[in-house]
Amino acid sequence: MSLSVASVQEDNIEYEKTINFIDGIPGFEEYKKFVIVNNADEKNPFHKLQSVENEELSFIIINPFVFKHDYEFDLPDWFIKKLEIENEKDLAIYTIVVVPEDITKMTANLLGPIIINIKNMTGKQIVLDDKRYTTKYLIIDEQKNRQEL
Numbered sequence: 001m002s003l004s005v006a007s008v009q010e011d012n013i014e015y016e017k018t019i020n021f022i023d024g025i026p027g028f029e030e031y032k033k034f035v036i037v038n039n040a041d042e043k044n045p046f047h048k049l050q051s052v053e054n055e056e057l058s059f060i061i062i063n064p065f066v067f068k069h070d071y072e073f074d075l076p077d078w079f080i081k082k083l084e085i086e087n088e089k090d091l092a093i094y095t096i097v098v099v100p101e102d103i104t105k106m107t108a109n110l111l112g113p114i115i116i117n118i119k120n121m122t123g124k125q126i127v128l129d130d131k132r133y134t135t136k137y138l139i140i141d142e143q144k145n146r147q148e149l
Helices: 077-083 137-146
Strands: 004-007 019-021 035-037 046-050 058-062 074-076 091-098 114-117 121-126
Touching: 004 058, 046 091, 077 114
Parallel strands: 019 121
Antiparallel strands: 004 074, 019 035, 035 046, 046 058, 058 091, 091 114, 114 121
8 A cells, every 4th residue: 555645735743842753854863853943934834843852953844735736655565664654634744845055946855755654753764766856956936837837
């Protein structure tokens, strides 16, 4: 049973609650406990994924459906079992954002979404094998394309 993820549109997670990343985050496997720090500005879709174990380790994250409405992928069976996912409604999905000095070149990693099971507060970053997406997806370009339509 694979699970198709196509429209987890809303942030339905309890902020500041500890999330257990079973395998850590690739490159930072030794750190397993994180919290999502909600942006105080409700109109700003960016949040911070903060390590509980290392205060110097954090990532800027965003719900990818905010800027990429047609984002979709399937979660394989092994992943569903590992996170004990029962329903698509139990998921929160984020992508890690890189914010360079020139913010018009801000990118999101659509090939490596972070999946959180909000029921048991476990998370994992999955690496997708999908030619439609990239690790450096230009967020601003997507916003411009939508405004032109």
